[in-house]
Amino acid sequence: MKTMLSKDKKVEKEIFDLxxxxxxxxxxxxxxxIDVVxxxxxxxxxxxxxxxxxxxxxxxxxxxxxxxxxVLSHGTAPTQIASVKFVAPVSAMTPVLEDMPSPAQKEEVPHHYIGALR
Known part of the structure; x- marks a missing residue:
């Protein structure tokens, strides 16, 4: 469905966001x-x-x-937000294997019925 209030994609997005x-x-x-659409x-x-x-x-x-x-009266978005590109640090992109729990550490609850509710 095409927005009829504007032909400009930035204005359409601004109207929808607002x-x-x-x-x-x-x-x-x-x-x-209200009905946004x-x-x-x-x-x-x-x-x-x-x-x-x-x-x-x-x-x-x-x-x-x-x-x-x-936005509705001028047909243009009044505020232009600069696009920001996020770059993660190298240390955040590589997983640290020492911090990963071993299978024994993951299993905190035994998988069998112990005869009582805890």
């Missing part, structure tokens, strides 16, 4: 549930969700609603 964050926050704060496809519904977030009185909902409103 909608899911709004979903979680609205559910926690106001006990309200429908928000992506319907401009009027998206504006109503923004209105709901802005009038909720919660600072985090207000921030998320403002960001979603900016």
């Amino acid at each position: 909608a899911t964050q709004l979903y979680v926050r609205l559910r926690r704060v106001a006990g309200r549930v 429908y928000l992506e496809h319907n401009q009027e519904y998206a504006q109503e969700v923004v209105k709901l977030a802005l009038t909720s009185g919660d600072a985090e909902l207000h921030r998320l609603g403002s960001r979603l409103d900016a």
